[in-house]
Amino acid sequence: MSNTLFSPIKVGRMTVKNRIECAPYGTGLFRNDGACGNKELMHFRNLVRGGVGMVCIGTANCSLDNPPPPGPTIPYLHNQFLLNSYSNLVEIAHQYDVKIGFELFGAKELFMPAMVYVNTYTKEDIQNYQKGVVDAAVNVRDIDADYILIHGGHGMIPAAFYRESTNKRTDEYGGSFENRIRITKEILQQIREKVGDKLTIEYRISGEEMQEGGLKIEDQIKFAQAIEEYIDIFNISRGVLEYEEDWPFVFPSVYEPRKINVANAAKFKAALKKPVSVIGGNSMFVAEEIIESNSADMVAMVRPLIADPDCVEKFRLGKADEIRPCIRCNMCIHRCHTRLLDIRCSVNPLMGREEYFGRIDKRIDTKKVLIIGGGPAGMEAARTASMRGHSVILVEKTDKLGGNFILATKESFKEDLKKYLEWSIRTVKKDKNIEIRMNTEGTADLVKKENPDVLIIAVGSVPIIPTFTASGTEKVQWIGDATKESLGKNIVVAGGGFTGLEAAYDYALDGKTVTVIDMIPEKELGQGASVMNKISLMQKLKTHKVKLICESKVEDVTTEGVKISNKDGESVIPCDNVVLALGQRKNTAVVDNLKDIVEKTYVIGDCSNVGGTLLNAVRAGFEIAFDI
Ligand SMILES: Cc1cc2nc3c(=O)[nH]c(=O)nc-3n(C[C@H](O)[C@H](O)[C@H](O)COP(=O)(O)OP(=O)(O)OC[C@H]3O[C@@H](n4cnc5c(N)ncnc54)[C@H](O)[C@@H]3O)c2cc1C
Ligand SMILES: Cc1cc2nc3c(=O)[nH]c(=O)nc-3n(C[C@H](O)[C@H](O)[C@H](O)COP(=O)(O)O)c2cc1C
Numbered sequence: 098m099s100n101t102l103f104s105p106i107k108v109g110r111m112t113v114k115n116r117i118e119c120a121p122y123g124t125g126l127f128r129n130d131g132a133c134g135n136k137e138l139m140h141f142r143n144l145v146r147g148g149v150g151m152v153c154i155g156t157a158n159c160s161l162d163n164p165p166p167p168g169p170t171i172p173y174l175h176n177q178f179l180l181n182s183y184s185n186l187v188e189i190a191h192q193y194d195v196k197i198g199f200e201l202f203g204a205k206e207l208f209m210p211a212m213v214y215v216n217t218y219t220k221e222d223i224q225n226y227q228k229g230v231v232d233a234a235v236n237v238r239d240i241d242a243d244y245i246l247i248h249g250g251h252g253m254i255p256a257a258f259y260r261e262s263t264n265k266r267t268d269e270y271g272g273s274f275e276n277r278i279r280i281t282k283e284i285l286q287q288i289r290e291k292v293g294d295k296l297t298i299e300y301r302i303s304g305e306e307m308q309e310g311g312l313k314i315e316d317q318i319k320f321a322q323a324i325e326e327y328i329d330i331f332n333i334s335r336g337v338l339e340y341e342e343d344w345p346f347v348f349p350s351v352y353e354p355r356k357i358n359v360a361n362a363a364k365f366k367a368a369l370k371k372p373v374s375v376i377g378g379n380s381m382f383v384a385e386e387i388i389e390s391n392s393a394d395m396v397a398m399v400r401p402l403i404a405d406p407d408c409v410e411k412f413r414l415g416k417a418d419e420i421r422p423c424i425r426c427n428m429c430i431h432r433c434h435t436r437l438l439d440i441r442c443s444v445n446p447l448m449g450r451e452e453y454f455g456r457i458d459k460r461i462d463t464k465k466v467l468i469i470g471g472g473p474a475g476m477e478a479a480r481t482a483s484m485r486g487h488s489v490i491l492v493e494k495t496d497k498l499g500g501n502f503i504l505a506t507k508e509s510f511k512e513d514l515k516k517y518l519e520w521s522i523r524t525v526k527k528d529k530n531i532e533i534r535m536n537t538e539g540t541a542d543l544v545k546k547e548n549p550d551v552l553i554i555a556v557g558s559v560p561i562i563p564t565f566t567a568s569g570t571e572k573v574q575w576i577g578d579a580t581k582e583s584l585g586k587n588i589v590v591a592g593g594g595f596t597g598l599e600a601a602y603d604y605a606l607d608g609k610t611v612t613v614i615d616m617i618p619e620k621e622l623g624q625g626a627s628v629m630n631k632i633s634l635m636q637k638l639k640t641h642k643v644k645l646i647c648e649s650k651v652e653d654v655t656t657e658g659v660k661i662s663n664k665d666g667e668s669v670i671p672c673d674n675v676v677l678a679l680g681q682r683k684n685t686a687v688v689d690n691l692k693d694i695v696e697k698t699y700v701i702g703d704c705s706n707v708g709g710t711l712l713n714a715v716r717a718g719f720e721i722a723f724d725i
């Protein structure tokens with residue numbers, strides 16, 4: 098273990114206990130009136146207990162123009178009663194020696210297209226924006242928080258004013274370099290005048306904007322140097338949120354590499370005197386390497402801490418194999434930012450529900466729990482039931498744990514999912530309260546013989562496989578059975594859910610010619626994925642020339658190819674193989690056979706009514722086992 102990763106660092110006036118920063122993330126867990134209630138408080142407590150050095154509360158509204166809440170469930174920094182509720186967060190953070198900051202979000206229209214306002218903002222708008230941010234900084238200091246983060250990345254107001262291609266103003270806020278950075282420099286000057294060095298200032302910047310006309314690394318370093326005297330630490334991200342194409346890089350999807358901003362961070366570090374932190378696809382496993390290679394002074398992350406808030410402490414204690422890995426599915430951000438729902442996580446079933454479930458303590462009235470099915474739902478139920486002190490028997494009919502999720506780890510770019518699966522298997526195997534019986538079918542006889550207090554049925558789903566003329570030959574293969582080796586060069590994937598699309602991308606990466614056929618319109622393809630990952634996957638399919646044929650029905654597969662029908666009539670698409678990705682249906686046969694034997698019986702995961710993703714399987718396994 099590196100000493101450097103866990104050595105303290107001075108950032109402005111604060112000393113952070115280690116080099117791990119939780120970057121800003123909005124949770125959707127604040128109350129509708131903007132107050133910090135128990136939902137956010139309990140969530141936050143779980144986070145700061147886990148060993149992270151500093152934490153930034155995301156998207157704190159500090160605009161004077163926005164009506165105060167009720168509104169989105171985010172903090173609002175100009176109301177004394179609300180500020181009082183945020184001081185509870187400060188107390189908890191300090192209890193665990195964690196530094197706490199607020200990300201100041203000061204635009205007139207909170208989730209605004211900043212590019213437009215650059216040219217429409219009047220002088221009064223600019224002054225209001227500046228006053229909102231500056232006064233909020235003072236309020237943050239007054240509740241004893243440690244730092245603020247000014248968001249100048251992701252195309253926010255400071256970046257939009259600086260970008261020459263968007264700023265067409267002719268007054269003192271447009272034109273020359275000095276004019277284009279004036280709005281930001283004035284804010285920083287005013288904040289320093291009011292708070293001196295009593296507050297650390299972090300500045301978030303996109304190391305590069307990715308679309309045409311965007312700011313490049315040289316522009317951004319020049320900007321950083323020009324404001325460096327006011328800033329204590331720079332946080333290097335990338336991209337512009339106004340461009341959907343950039344989302345998979347702001348929240349790097351599973352299809353992108355890790356550490357995507359480290360090379361840029363190293364350039365900032367070389368050019369600046371102040372410390373630099375880096376965000377984007379990092380994890381505890383790469384953090385050590387980033388610090389040791391001197392590419393950055395701190396490593397920022399969000400999703401690894403959502404997936405496992407204890408990951409820092411586990412790593413510090415040499416228990417890295419216990420860290421529950423994030424699979425970069427982006428369901429967290431999809432829920433709380435795209436759908437404005439409370440945050441949830443595919444692998445961490447407690448996420449956003451810390452208040453409701455509280456601590457996972459052992460129960461006094463422990464029970465014998467029999468779980469049929471060793472997929473993600475069954476394994477999560479086994480883990481949770483064991484944590485509650487129950488004695489657990491987990492029965493799996495095959496010789497492998499993991500169920501259908503094993504298939505989800507097949508593609509070359511699914512390393513993160515493989516790591517999660519390995520973690521899941523490792524943790525149930527290590528658990529002494531869980532007796533695992535492999536190659537054992539859960540039958541009515543077995544259930545009667547074991548006579549458990551509680552029976553959990555988690556037998557998953559079976560594929561939907563229609564019969565075609567060429568069925569039974571190698572021409573037609575189910576997605577779960579097909580491998581790159583078993584397929585020829587020219588492939589048709591029938592079904593454009595995210596499972597089918599991911600397979601199509603994988604085959605294309607292997608050099609095959611791939612066509613995807615689905616009955617639904619193109620914009621509805623990729624169902625089941627987060628919008629960020631869907632955008633990412635669609636970009637990859639386009640780059641790799643995967644052909645999409647939508648609003649078309651597969652009528653038959655013959656030795657010749659796939660016969661389809663659509664509004665233009667019928668046609669045949671010649672191919673070597675057809676891969677069926679037409680979805681799954683509940684394993685009702687087994688459920689019906691087992692469900693009436695034990696009084697307390699629960700049906701969870703893909704074999705229940707709510708299924709289809711890891712998120713649902715894990716959530717169900719946890720909830721039922723928690724309540725036993
Ligand atoms: C090809 C494919 C790719 C996928 N990719 C993704 C993805 O990228 N992301 C995502 O979130 N989801 C993905 N999914 C969906 C995800 O895998 C499932 O939602 C998840 O596995 C459901 O978990 P489960 O435990 O309910 O069921 P399953 O994973 O199906 O597990 C059920 C288990 O029960 C066992 N079993 C069945 N009958 C008995 C019996 N009588 N006795 C004992 N054991 C029995 C089975 O052998 C199996 O191990 C994918 C699914 C498929 C098919
Ligand atoms: C659930 C969630 C909420 C986020 N909310 C914010 C936010 O309020 N403000 C912000 O600047 N970035 C926000 N982000 C972006 C993160 O700060 C970070 O840049 C991004 O998640 C990439 O880092 P990671 O790979 O470590 O997750 C959010 C990310 C997630 C996953």
Ligand code: SF4
Pocket residue numbers: 400401403404422423424425426427428429430441442443444445
């Ligand atoms: S929802 Fe997915 S991306 Fe978000 S933290 Fe959990 S595993 Fe990671």
